Amino acid sequence: MTRLLTHLRHVDLAVPDYEKQLDFYAGVWGLTQVAEDSGISFLAAEGSPEQYIVRLRRAEEKRLDLISYGAATPADVDTLAEQLLAGRAQLITRPGTVDTPGGGYGFRFFDVDGRTIEVSADVATRTHRRIEEKESIPVRLSHVVVNSPDLDRTRTWYEQHLGFALSDSLASPHMGEVMHFMRISNQHHSMAIAKGPHTSLHHISFELRGVDEYMYGTGRVLRAGVRKIWGPGRHLAGNNTFSYFLDPHGNTVEYTTELERLDEDSWHPHVYDFSQPEVTDQWGTANAMSEIVAKESFNDVDRGCFTAPPV
Structure with missing residues (x-):
């Protein structure tokens, strides 16, 4: 479409x-x-x-x-x-x-x-500014990831109804496919769908100016005593950096930068085996991916399903 x-x-x-x-x-x-x-x-x-x-x-x-x-x-x-x-x-x-x-x-x-x-x-734009060198605050919203108990049904719905395209998937020999990275532009993903036990928010990702600013931001949040879940590291799918934290209500939030831009005319989706450590973290600097880390992003059951917010 x-x-x-x-x-x-x-x-x-x-x-x-x-x-x-x-x-x-x-x-x-x-x-x-x-x-x-x-x-x-x-x-x-x-x-x-x-x-x-x-x-x-x-x-x-x-x-x-x-x-x-x-x-x-x-x-x-x-x-x-x-x-x-x-x-x-x-x-x-x-x-x-x-x-x-x-x-x-x-x-x-x-x-x-x-x-x-x-x-x-036709939403009016806001006056904004260039983020300076070493300024460790978000430049923009990068992407959002959601949990779905039926990974392929959700992927198909977004493809057929909203025009999303598949960029890459994560899988393992024991679990099959567990995440689909979906795009609406040449940005590797604006959304991803993760396989979870229930419908919920997986994480919200915020883009920083560059790798230096991303590391300064990661350190600043750590020094503030915010609980880190995973990172710092660099994913293979999307080639972006990652540091995941929990907000006060248990939602996972991410600092990232350098998310890949694709040549959409020539791109073919990969299926990456996330049981290989270089897939989850190319640098090898993050704490190892584990079931405990994964469960942190299952989040609570979303109470808003098929119930519109009041405003």
């Missing part, structure tokens, strides 16, 4: 301890709070033209509120909505005015696992 999505805009989280979560993202993690209203905060990356890349909402239960993608034009938004309806996807809203910072034109719908997805166009 024709690719109508352009990029990842933001990831929205609901949490019971709103103040603690806000202190983490607007403090040690390095985002900038740009707006707040009645228990909802919008957090931007200083190097990104997006109005915000993370939204936090005060709620009784932890959940993933939504994942938001951009489209080039309102006409593309309308076309995508029509295609989703024709494919029997469940729309939450019809295309119309978006009532969040930057405005725009968009709509929301459920994916095959019940996550709320938003697509929008």
